[in-house]
Amino acid sequence: MKLSKSLFVMLTVLVVTAMLAACTGNNAPPTPTPTVTLRSDYKLGLVTNEQGTINDGTFNELAYKGARRASRDFGLTLNSRESIEDKDYNTYIEALISEGHNIIITVGFQMADATVAAIKKYPEVTFIGVDFTFEEAYPNFVGIQFREDQGGFLAGAMAGLMTKSNVVGVVAGVEIPPVQRFVAGFINGAKYVNPNVTALSVFTTSFADAEQGYAEADKMIAQKADVIFGAGGLTGSSAIVHAAGKGVFVIGVDQDEFNTTFATGTNSDKILTSAVKGVDAGVYTAVKNLIEGKFEPGEIVLTAANCGIAYAPFHKSEGSVPAEVSTRLEAIWRALAGETLDTGVGEGAVVPESLAPGALPTIKDGAPRLADCAQN
Numbered sequence: 001m002k003l004s005k006s007l008f009v010m011l012t013v014l015v016v017t018a019m020l021a022a023c024t025g026n027n028a029p030p031t032p033t034p035t036v037t038l039r040s041d042y043k044l045g046l047v048t049n050e051q052g053t054i055n056d057g058t059f060n061e062l063a064y065k066g067a068r069r070a071s072r073d074f075g076l077t078l079n080s081r082e083s084i085e086d087k088d089y090n091t092y093i094e095a096l097i098s099e100g101h102n103i104i105i106t107v108g109f110q111m112a113d114a115t116v117a118a119i120k121k122y123p124e125v126t127f128i129g130v131d132f133t134f135e136e137a138y139p140n141f142v143g144i145q146f147r148e149d150q151g152g153f154l155a156g157a158m159a160g161l162m163t164k165s166n167v168v169g170v171v172a173g174v175e176i177p178p179v180q181r182f183v184a185g186f187i188n189g190a191k192y193v194n195p196n197v198t199a200l201s202v203f204t205t206s207f208a209d210a211e212q213g214y215a216e217a218d219k220m221i222a223q224k225a226d227v228i229f230g231a232g233g234l235t236g237s238s239a240i241v242h243a244a245g246k247g248v249f250v251i252g253v254d255q256d257e258f259n260t261t262f263a264t265g266t267n268s269d270k271i272l273t274s275a276v277k278g279v280d281a282g283v284y285t286a287v288k289n290l291i292e293g294k295f296e297p298g299e300i301v302l303t304a305a306n307c308g309i310a311y312a313p314f315h316k317s318e319g320s321v322p323a324e325v326s327t328r329l330e331a332i333w334r335a336l337a338g339e340t341l342d343t344g345v346g347e348g349a350v351v352p353e354s355l356a357p358g359a360l361p362t363i364k365d366g367a368p369r370l371a372d373c374a375q376n
Contacts, residue, residue: 045101049108051208057260066283089114144282149345151275152185159227160194169200169220171239173232207233244270256312307373338367
């Protein structure tokens with residue numbers, strides 16, 4: 001049978017279309033979305049500290065990220081509560097437990113009293129405390145601690161190396177032990193690389209007072225500070241955003257604030273780095289240990305040696321950071337990680353002598369490199 005020209009063209013189009021569909025996989029069934037079966041034996045709950053949120057760009061958000069990763073990897077229900085004031089701590093812990101959550105993460109030193117009360121009241125519930133622990137051991141508690149002095153030391157060293165005015169500063173949060181360690185480390189780190197530097201510091205009255213952060217940054221800028229470290233939650237983050245807007249170099253804290261506080265890109269070339277605490281890794285490890293039957297009460301201490309303390313990439317400020325500064329900062333981190341350098345913070349600690357201009361600290365053979373941490 002002879003086909004008409006029009007019918008021949010139509011059939012040709014249909015055949016070619018079918019062949020193309022086969023080649024591109026259009027006829028293949030859609031890939032099903034994998035489903036995760038939630039465990040019935042564990043439910044995960046998290047309570048932030050006062051005025052902290054799960055997307056606050058620093059400490060609380062990092063803890064939540066670690067919990068969220070654990071919930072996904074191990075099939076755990078996860079719910080959180082964001083505290084507005086300290087009286088919410090007990091209320092939210094009780095609420096989560098009443099809803100069947102039997103792993104409770106409490107974030108921040110401020111929550112220690114509420115946590116220990118719940119530990120005693122609910123021995124069947126496991127508690128993970130972020131940034132605090134107790135002298136008395138409890139079988140259902142593990143505290144995640146950090147060497148904030150090392151993070152502060154790195155921030156101070158960066159500030160001391162980058163300053164032109166020889167004045168640097170840290171706007172810190174409420175004067176509690178972790179923040180005290182940040183500040184003391186910052187001062188020692190700045191003087192370690194620059195004996196002529198003046199390191200300003202201030203503790204604020206809240207972790208969530210933006211206006212106070214602005215005001216304290218202005219005071220330091222008026223004293224010629226040209227590098228400012230923010231170590232105080234929203235207060236500290238507000239201080240460095242404000243300072244960056246005035247052309248001052250800044251340093252973030254807890255997580256890489258280039259990706260959070262400066263995510264809009266505004267003045268993001270002014271954030272040199274961030275003193276990073278592995279809060280997310282600590283929370284994840286604590287939950288993982290429990291799920292895998294390896295839970296040990298007491299504390300998990302994160303340091304430079306186990307990649308719990310590091311510093312963030314320079315990002316858009318890289319062009320402003322001389323190669324010598326980058327080399328010296330990496331060397332200081334390696335010396336801290338290899339324990340040939342100490343921050344001089346803490347009872348009985350000796351403040352290290354200042355480095356000679358251009359000198360590097362002693363680094364032992366086999367000391368980790370910062371790049372090793374990115375692979376963990």
